[in-house]
Amino acid sequence: MTIRAMPSEAASLASRLAKTIRQDVQSMHAYAIQPSAGLVKLDAMENPFRLSAALKAELGERLGAVAINRYPGARVADVVAALGSYAGLPEGCALMLGNGSDELISLLALACDVPGASILAPLPGFVMYEMSARLQGLAFHGVPLTPDFELDEAAMLAAIERHRPSLTYIAYPNNPTANLFDDRVIDRIVAAVGAQRHGLVVFDEAYQPFSSRTWMQRMAEHPHVLVMRTLSKFGLAGVRLGYLAGAKELMAEIDKVRPPYNVSVLNAEATLFALEHADEYARQAAILRAERARLQSALHDIPGATPFPSEANMILVRVPDARAVFDGMKRRGVLVKNVAAMHPLLADCLRLTVGAPDENTLMIDALKASL
Numbered sequence: 001m002t003i004r005a006m007p008s009e010a011a012s013l014a015s016r017l018a019k020t021i022r023q024d025v026q027s028m029h030a031y032a033i034q035p036s037a038g039l040v041k042l043d044a045m046e047n048p049f050r051l052s053a054a055l056k057a058e059l060g061e062r063l064g065a066v067a068i069n070r071y072p073g074a075r076v077a078d079v080v081a082a083l084g085s086y087a088g089l090p091e092g093c094a095l096m097l098g099n100g101s102d103e104l105i106s107l108l109a110l111a112c113d114v115p116g117a118s119i120l121a122p123l124p125g126f127v128m129y130e131m132s133a134r135l136q137g138l139a140f141h142g143v144p145l146t147p148d149f150e151l152d153e154a155a156m157l158a159a160i161e162r163h164r165p166s167l168t169y170i171a172y173p174n175n176p177t178a179n180l181f182d183d184r185v186i187d188r189i190v191a192a193v194g195a196q197r198h199g200l201v202v203f204d205e206a207y208q209p210f211s212s213r214t215w216m217q218r219m220a221e222h223p224h225v226l227v228m229r230t231l232s233k234f235g236l237a238g239v240r241l242g243y244l245a246g247a248k249e250l251m252a253e254i255d256k257v258r259p260p261y262n263v264s265v266l267n268a269e270a271t272l273f274a275l276e277h278a279d280e281y282a283r284q285a286a287i288l289r290a291e292r293a294r295l296q297s298a299l300h301d302i303p304g305a306t307p308f309p310s311e312a313n314m315i316l317v318r319v320p321d322a323r324a325v326f327d328g329m330k331r332r333g334v335l336v337k338n339v340a341a342m343h344p345l346l347a348d349c350l351r352l353t354v355g356a357p358d359e360n361t362l363m364i365d366a367l368k369a370s371l
């Protein structure tokens with residue numbers, strides 16, 4: 001039975017809500033997820049491959065045997081150990097888990113909320129860095145990239161000097177531009193934060209399976225550097241499993257703000273299963289990297305399309321009119337992401353997720369037809 005509020009009750013709920021919920025939250029928009037039913041879904045950098053029938057059956061059996069009546073315990077510790085060896089966690093470092101890296105981004109803002117704390121990140125970048133700052137009531141400093149999507153070294157160093165941020169995010173590779181920034185500039189940013197004796201640099205390696213470089217090993221030489229990863233792009237976006245790695249002493253502190261049972265027994269079991277089949281996921285990532293190369297060359301051959309270099313399972317492409325091309329592709333059954341309104345540097349840009357070979361062919365055909 002639904003309880004209908006009487007008009008006066010509705011008015012009083014509205015006034016209660018207006019007085020109780022944070023004003024900034026009331027003026028925010030909820031995170032928008034594009035409806036995708038019936039479309040070829042190439043908008044969210046998901047892995048397009050489903051498990052084979054045999055692996056599905058194996059996973060089903062494993063999940064069916066999990067004690068869902070108990071809080072998560074030892075199996076979560078097994079995930080921490082398995083991810084540590086999968087990722088090659090360096091000596092002296094530890095790892096904590098999040099319900100996706102989105103949760104870790106929120107937990108970092110919470111843990112670093114000292115008086116005057118702020119968060120700094122290049123823009124355009126992943127939206128949750130700014131969102132986490134806003135929700136935690138911290139200042140956010142966005143530093144525009146250069147027009148070719150590199151870090152603006154002088155502006156980054158000046159912002160670090162001026163704001164002394166608690167957290168500096170470097171998405172490696174960046175979303176939505178898909179590139180890896182120049183390592184020499186990154187080295188100088190890491191050194192500048194290090195010299196302040198305050199603040200951390202977080203390398204967000206969400207796209208690591210598709211990237212040629214990582215900070216996982218280098219992190220050990222820089223105790224103020226953390227590496228964050230997720231299994232979402234690897235192939236488990238529906239499972240929700242992110243991890244954050246850094247110096248043991250630091251991780252022990254950050255882990256204190258984590259809700260005790262943030263990773264469910266089902267997430268844990270599915271993650272262990274996937275890591276035991278890491279060779280299958282590596283095979284899928286190799287197909288996606290090859291498809292990325294095929295898409296890049298097809299895009300280069302389309303008059304009017306300007307693709308940018310990618311080290312991720314997405315390609316940013318500039319077209320003459322992003323809205324018209326986005327709408328045209330959608331009418332033809334292909335959903336991508338129109339990022340043109342996200343930042344002035346992304347004017348007329350679409351972000352294409354690299355899908356399965358047949359999906360990519362449909363995407364290229366729809367793009368050509370929509371130009």
Ligand SMILES: Cc1ncc(COP(=O)(O)O)c(C=O)c1O
Nearest residue numbers: 100101102126175206230232242
């Ligand atoms: C750079 C970056 N970091 C983190 C995330 C969030 O990943 P998760 O699914 O683990 O919350 C994304 C998602 O697209 C991303 O692009």
